Amino acid sequence: MNQAPFLAPPLALRGVAFDPPLFCAPMAEISHSAFRRLVADFGGAGALFTEMLSAKQLLNEELHHSPWTKRRACEGRVIYQLLVVDTAKLPEILDHLAALAPDGLDLNSSCPAPTIRAMGGGADLFEDATRLRAILRVLRARFAGPLTVKIRLGREEEGWRARLGERLRLLREEGVDGLTLHPRFAGDKLKRAPRHELYAELAAEARLPIIANGDILDPHYVHSRAADFAPAAGLMLGRIAAARPWVFAQWKNPALAVDHAALWQRFCDYVEEDFAAARALGRVKIFTAYFCRNFLFGHNFFTSVQSAPTVAVARERAAKFFAGQPALTRHINLAGI
Ligand SMILES: Cc1cc2nc3c(=O)[nH]c(=O)nc-3n(C[C@H](O)[C@H](O)[C@H](O)COP(=O)(O)O)c2cc1C
Structure with missing residues (x-):
């Protein structure tokens, strides 16, 4: 292409x-x-x-x-x-x-x-x-x-x-x-x-x-x-x-493959490094609202992270979601966000 x-x-x-x-x-x-x-x-x-x-x-x-x-x-x-x-x-x-x-x-x-x-x-x-x-x-x-x-x-x-x-x-x-x-x-x-x-x-x-x-x-x-x-x-x-x-x-490499689970956890690492705990959780939740659109049943991932009281709990819930090898959406839909 x-x-x-x-x-x-x-x-x-x-x-x-x-x-x-x-x-x-x-x-x-x-x-x-x-x-x-x-x-x-x-x-x-x-x-x-x-x-x-x-x-x-x-x-x-x-x-x-x-x-x-x-x-x-x-x-x-x-x-x-x-x-x-x-x-x-x-x-x-x-x-x-x-x-x-x-x-x-x-x-x-x-x-x-x-x-x-x-x-x-x-x-x-x-x-x-x-x-x-x-x-x-x-x-x-x-x-x-x-x-x-x-x-x-x-x-x-x-x-x-x-x-x-x-x-x-x-x-x-x-x-x-x-x-x-x-x-x-x-x-x-x-x-x-x-x-x-x-x-x-x-x-x-x-x-x-x-x-x-x-x-x-x-x-x-x-x-x-x-x-x-x-x-x-x-x-x-x-x-x-x-x-x-x-x-x-x-743009250069359309076939680029990513490890979604590792990427999401790495984002949490970076946020926890840069933000105080009180703000870190909010940033993880906001990012997840967008990131979850990659998955067919991403709303389950989204809601489980939104209700997490700490980043540690959000990480556990995410790990469970990714362990189920969630299917990816073919066409991403960004409507409403
Ligand atoms: C959550 C969110 C926050 C935004 N914050 C800003 C901002 O701080 N400054 C700005 O110029 N535009 C902001 N925008 C607008 C985006 O920069 C962009 O113009 C808009 O999302 C359309 O581009 P997109 O369809 O690629 O998302 C924001 C958009 C979103 C969704």
């Missing part, structure tokens, strides 16, 4: 090469240091995004120790995604973050979660051109590496297309190097189909590289919509990476 055009060429932003141009998405409560380590064990991604990090909170974080911020050499390139709502203390925050030598910074302008919007972040920031411009100006002035912005299509109201065009111009004017476009409206959640057919016109309008995102499962998915994806400079995969952390490696 030929996986071109997405293995080559690498995406170069400000002289930094992302090779291959496959990106592991920012996912709150998933894309922490333990998960990124697991994805990195298999390789195949050009960069791993952190989950959205509250910029103000970073000042209180021990950056080299916190599971939200620390990075290991094995991860390769790491792009830090920031939740920024204003410019207060932003220069100081960026100077602090420089200790981690980010391979890129990404501004979250897409998150539709009501709590984030109420703070003025994510999709709400995208609506506010003045604030967006002011924040980007500081980010650009203080950070010399690749600066990207993750966006949706904006609010689904009359004139959305013109407003989106204005925003794309603003991003270019403020020195943004690339966009991740999840082509759903802010109110769509993950239900309606992403509008991958828009990349060509939006890439031309933005005159910036676009990383395509939304429902991408594997090379087959991309090839089945080859014309839509052709104008994209890269691909970002989210939920499928939580279900199949080896998915990036499969």
Whole structure:
């Protein structure tokens, strides 16, 4: 199977090469240091995004120790995604973050979660051109590496297309190097189909590289919509990476075989190494909600882990599940998660 055009060429932003141009998405409560380590064990991604990090909170974080911020050499390139709502203390925050030598910074302008919007972040920031411009100006002035912005299509109201065009111009004017476009409206959640057919016109309008995102499962998915994806400079995969952390490696090696039981236990090892016990169990439960979709009767695995009082108990229950040599699903279904 030929996986071109997405293995080559690498995406170069400000002289930094992302090779291959496959990106592991920012996912709150998933894309922490333990998960990124697991994805990195298999390789195949050009960069791993952190989950959205509250910029103000970073000042209180021990950056080299916190599971939200620390990075290991094995991860390769790491792009830090920031939740920024204003410019207060932003220069100081960026100077602090420089200790981690980010391979890129990404501004979250897409998150539709009501709590984030109420703070003025994510999709709400995208609506506010003045604030967006002011924040980007500081980010650009203080950070010399690749600066990207993750966006949706904006609010689904009359004139959305013109407003989106204005925003794309603003991003270019403020020195943004690339966009991740999840082509759903802010109110769509993950239900309606992403509008991958828009990349060509939006890439031309933005005159910036676009990383395509939304429902991408594997090379087959991309090839089945080859014309839509052709104008994209890269691909970002989210939920499928939580279900199949080896998915990036499969781009080159579709026949890659994994030991699901060993992988799940290793994830627990990594989480217990990086997180305090009180938080570790929650992270294991969240990951399992995605990972269990690999199995025909994965809901049994899911419910037994969800009710586990400790990681040790979750491990015992998982061992029992895997001992039954659970059958794998042929087609993974990520609906509802
Ligand atoms: C649990 C979860 C958490 C997410 N957290 C973030 C986040 O912190 N920042 C962000 O930009 N997008 C976030 N997203 C959106 C994903 O990055 C991605 O755009 C979306 O899941 C669509 O891609 P996919 O179909 O490959 O999963 C999150 C999605 C999920 C499912």
